[in-house]
Amino acid sequence: MEEKQTQARRKIIHIDMDAFYASVEQRDNPELRGKPLVVGGLPEGRGGVVATASYEARKFGIHSAMSSKRALQLCPHAIFVRPRFAAYKEASQHIREIFSRYTDLIEPLSLDEAYLDVTQDKLNIGSAIDIAKEIKQAIKEELNLTASAGVSVNKFVAKIASDMQKPDGLTFIGPSSIENFIENLPVEKFYGVGKVTAQKMKKLGLFTGADLKQLSLEQITGHFGKAGAFYYNIVRGIDEREVQPHRETKSMGAEDTFAYDLTTVEEMNAELEKIAKLVNERLLKYQLKGRTLTLKIKYSDFRQITRSQSHPDCFDDMQTIIHTAKNLLLTTDVENSRIRLLGITVSNFNIVEIKPLGISAQLRLF
Incomplete structure (x- = not known):
């Protein structure tokens, strides 16, 4: 108590x-105000993905993560702009x-x-x-x-x-309204419950927080594992998580979805060099060095694989990142592939301690 x-x-x-993104664009460009605006990949070529849409565009059913081509079908007069991060x-x-x-x-x-x-x-x-x-x-x-x-x-x-x-x-x-509020909340509105979990809940006859509340801790963890214990507490209004002002960065990377499939090693390597440059810039900005590099590949049929390599020393320059990513690419069936996305992520970080008077940086494990 x-x-x-x-x-x-x-x-x-x-x-x-x-x-947010759409509102910044409309703020900075008066011609976009009051119009259905989509921020994200352009619908030309194979098309990209919607990052966000203005409220004028949302009235047509456009939402984030939707393909830009589908967004254009829903609203043929929508205006598409690339993100300005x-x-x-x-x-x-x-x-x-x-x-x-x-x-x-x-x-x-x-x-x-x-x-x-x-x-x-x-x-x-x-x-x-x-x-x-x-x-x-x-x-x-x-x-x-x-x-x-x-x-x-x-x-x-x-x-x-x-x-x-x-x-x-x-x-x-x-406080006095929380339990009643959560009991009446549809399960798909629960933060952390995605489409797959929501469908599983509904198949079990669980449609609201009140339904979840009828399950014992043993029953709910039996169905949903560790997340079940979280749901068990949440439907009773209990959430003891603190606001954490310092969230540890566990990985840093970049990826790109291409307008047209990449079909040659030369094309893939060229794109990897661009992505590696972005990753290296971000690592330098946050003074991070990682020991593990992961290459992400998504094929034209949406099949996705990753390949990782860890080094005893850290990835601390762009050429090492590029060389490792290209070598990982060659471990896949790259010659006979059509690739729609490539990504590079560096993880397993050390903190860089900057020493005064130009003394070389020393590394400390988290």
């Missing part, structure tokens, strides 16, 4: 930007600065969403609802963008709440 009371005193805000990152950094005015307990999930623990806020405002209102207003005034907020006593409920009144919404779900 004491642990549950402690949890009830926690004040969590989940901020989720509204159609530098602009999105700049906006995200400004938003993070706004968050930091209220708390240092910030857990970013991506460029456009984050958890904030404002149990003890810097400005002594006290009310999480008032803090969420101020954050939303600051984002609107300083960036000309809108955000939706969910406020509750734990991360699970706050995240679901932020999606309930989009765009530009604010939803508060207090």
Whole structure:
């Protein structure tokens, strides 16, 4: 009981930007405002994938992860633009600065969403609802963008709440309302429950949180493994996860889906060099060095494989990354393949400790 009371005193805000990439594009280009806008791969050639869509485009059924060709079929007059990640990152950094005015307990999930623990806020405002209102207003005034907020006593409920009144919404779900709220929540709305798990639940006659609540811990873990224990607690309003301001980076990489299938080794190697350059730049930026490199290959029939190689020394220059990736490519049936995607990821990191006066960097394991 004491642990549950402690949890009830926690004040969590989940901020989720509204159609973030599309909103930045519409903000920066007045000609795009009020029009169905799709940010992502262009539909020409084989077509790419939708990263996000404006609310005008969503009315036609367009959503993220949909193929650009399908999006064009749903809305023939949609406008397609490629992502400008530098602009999105700049906006995200400004938003993070706004968050930091209220708390240092910030857990970013991506460029456009984050958890904030404002149990003890810097400005002594006290009310999480008032803090969420101020954050939303600051984002609107300083960036000309809108955000939706969910406020509750734990991360699970706050995240679901932020999606309930989009765009530009604010939803508060207090301690006394949580269990009833989750009992009435469809299982597909549970954060972390994907399509496959939702289908499995429905086949078992589990359609809402109330249905899940009828299962014993043994039953629910029998069906869903370790995740079952999480569901067992969540349907009872229990989520003790803390906001984690320092999330460990476990891997870093880049990948590209091509407009047309690659059919020759020369084409594949050329693309690998471009991807390796991006990976190397990101590793340098975050001062990371990894011992394991993984090559990802997706074929024209959507079959996907990975090949990995670990080194006793770290991958610390672009040529080593390129050479390793090309060698891994040759371990596959590359001569008779049509490839639609290639990716390179480096993992198994060390931290680089920068020494003063030009002394060579020393490595320390996590």
